[in-house]
Amino acid sequence: MSFPRLFLALVVTVALSVTGCSGDDSGTASGPPKVRVATIGVSGAAAMVLGVNRGIFREAGLDVQVVPAEAPAVIPSVVGGQAEIGFLNAPAVLLARSNGVPITAVSSTSTNPADPAQNFIQLQVAADGPIRTPQDLAGKTVAVDTLYQLPHVSIRNALRAEGVDVSTVKFTELPFAAMADALKKGTVDAVNPAEPFVAVGLAAGARNLLSDSVGQTPAMPQSVFLASERYVKSDRATVDKFRTALARACEYAQAHPDELRATLPTYTKVPAALAGTIKLPVYTTTAEPSGWQQWADILTQQQIAKKPIALEGAYLQ
Structure with a gap:
C-alpha cells in the first residue's frame, strides 16, 4: 500500500x-x-x-x-x-x-544492538548474485514490507550513510514472508526483511549486504x-x-x-x-x-x- x-x-x-x-x-x-x-x-x-x-x-x-x-x-x-x-x-x-x-x-x-551486523533488520541480496556493495544498488529494485515504515526509512538512511544516491533506487512493497522467494526467483534485486525473516532469507541462499542500523545511534x-x-x-x-x-x-x-x-x-x-x-x-x-x-x-x-x-x-x- x-x-x-x-x-x-x-x-x-x-x-x-x-x-x-x-x-x-x-x-x-x-x-x-x-x-x-x-x-x-x-x-x-x-x-x-x-x-x-x-x-x-x-x-x-x-x-x-x-x-x-x-x-x-x-x-x-x-x-x-x-x-x-x-x-x-x-x-x-x-x-x-x-x-x-x-x-x-x-x-x-x-x-x-551495538554491532550493526547483529541488527534484526538487514538488506539482503542473492549470495551468488552481481550485487556486491551498496553502490551496486543504483538502478535496482529493493523490496520493503511497507513504504515509509521503519525498514524502508532506516534502509534509505543507511544507504545515504554509505554514500548511495537513494533517488536511483526503486523501492517496492512485498510482505516479509514473500521476500526470500522473490529474491530467489529474481523478481527483485534486494530485500529488506526483519527477523525472523532475515534468518529465513539466509537459509534460502541470501546474503546480508547492509545493516539497517548503519547511520543510526543507540x-x-x-x-x-x-x-x-x-x-x-x-x-x-x-x-x-x-x-x-x-x-x-x-x-x-x-x-x-x-x-x-x-x-x-x-x-x-x-x-x-x-x-x-x-x-x-x-x-x-x-x-x-x-x-x-x-x-x-x-x-x-x-x-x-x-x-x-x-x-x-x-x-x-
Missing part, C-alpha cells in the same frame, strides 16, 4: 472513530481490562508476547490479547477502536502524527507500542499498567533469551529450527528524547514528512 492510500485509510478510520463506530469493548465489570494488541509477526514484539505467556500482564491486572496484524493495518485498527494498542515503530508514529493522525507511542520496546527507539490519543486520555490507568508490565517483560526477555526464542514460532512463521539463530533486538522500554528527534530529522531530510514534526505528545515518557 502506498503512503497516500495508507493515509487515506487512516483518515477514514479517524472519521469512523469520531462518529462512535469504534467497537471498543476493552473494559468489563467482571474481570481485568481487555487490551487487544495489534501485533505483526516479527521478533521486535517477542518480549511482549513472552510477557503475556508468562502471566506478567495478568499479574499487572490486564487481560492482554495478541491480535495478528499486517503493518499497514495497525494504526487504522488502533484509531478505529478494533485494538486498544498496536505494535509498530517510531518513524511510523511520527509520520502519522505529522499528517494529523491522533496516535501516541505509549512505550518503546526495542533498540538496536539512542534511537525502534519498535514501539502505540495507542490513540483518545484511549490514552480515557484509560490512562490501563495504559500505565501496560507500560509497567511491558518493562518487566523486556527485562525478563533480556535475561532469558532461550525462552524468548522458543516463543517466536508461536506467533511468527519462523520454524523452530531457525528460532535459535535469528538476530534479536535489545529489548528495553528506555528511549531518549534525542533519539526521537533524530528520527524526526531523518524523516524531514528524506522529505518523507511533508509537514514539520512536533515531538510534543508523540510519545509518553
